[in-house]
Amino acid sequence: MTRFILAALFLVASGSWADSALETYNRTCRICHANGVGGAPKTGDVNAWRPRLEKGMESLIRASNRGLNGMPPKGMCYECSDQDFEALISYMSKSAS
Numbered sequence: 001m002t003r004f005i006l007a008a009l010f011l012v013a014s015g016s017w018a019d020s021a022l023e024t025y026n027r028t029c030r031i032c033h034a035n036g037v038g039g040a041p042k043t044g045d046v047n048a049w050r051p052r053l054e055k056g057m058e059s060l061i062r063a064s065n066r067g068l069n070g071m072p073p074k075g076m077c078y079e080c081s082d083q084d085f086e087a088l089i090s091y092m093s094k095s096a097s
């Protein structure tokens with residue numbers, strides 16, 4: 001029984017986390033990354049993200065915090081933590097299909 005409750009809690013927690021990450025993406029990164037505004041690597045465009053990912057996740061999280069050329073500091077997500085950026089970057093760099 002305890003195990004069942006823990007499993008249920010885990011599912012609820014991970015489900016709502018995924019929803020809030022997507023909600024954050026829709027409010028922030030998406031504005032530029034959906035259409036490649038200002039040369040932003042497009043969401044779901046694996047080829048555009050590959051050279052970025054090769055720099056390493058640490059470096060991409062740093063760029064998210066500091067900004068880079070047309071990309072504003074924190075990508076307009078001022079409450080995002082490094083973990084949030086990592087989740088958002090993973091989401092954007094995966095194939096849309």
Ligand code: HEC
Binds near residue numbers: 031041
């Ligand atoms: C106002 C537009 C804009 C928004 C909003 C935005 N980006 Fe970007 N982003 C860009 C542009 C433009 C680039 C390409 C910068 C370059 O390489 O010159 C970029 C590049 C990046 C890169 C690659 C950095 C590198 O080192 O190559 C990452 C990672 C990134 N964005 C993450 C995010 C995340 C996460 C969010 C949402 C929290 C976000 N961006 C929101 C415009 C934006």
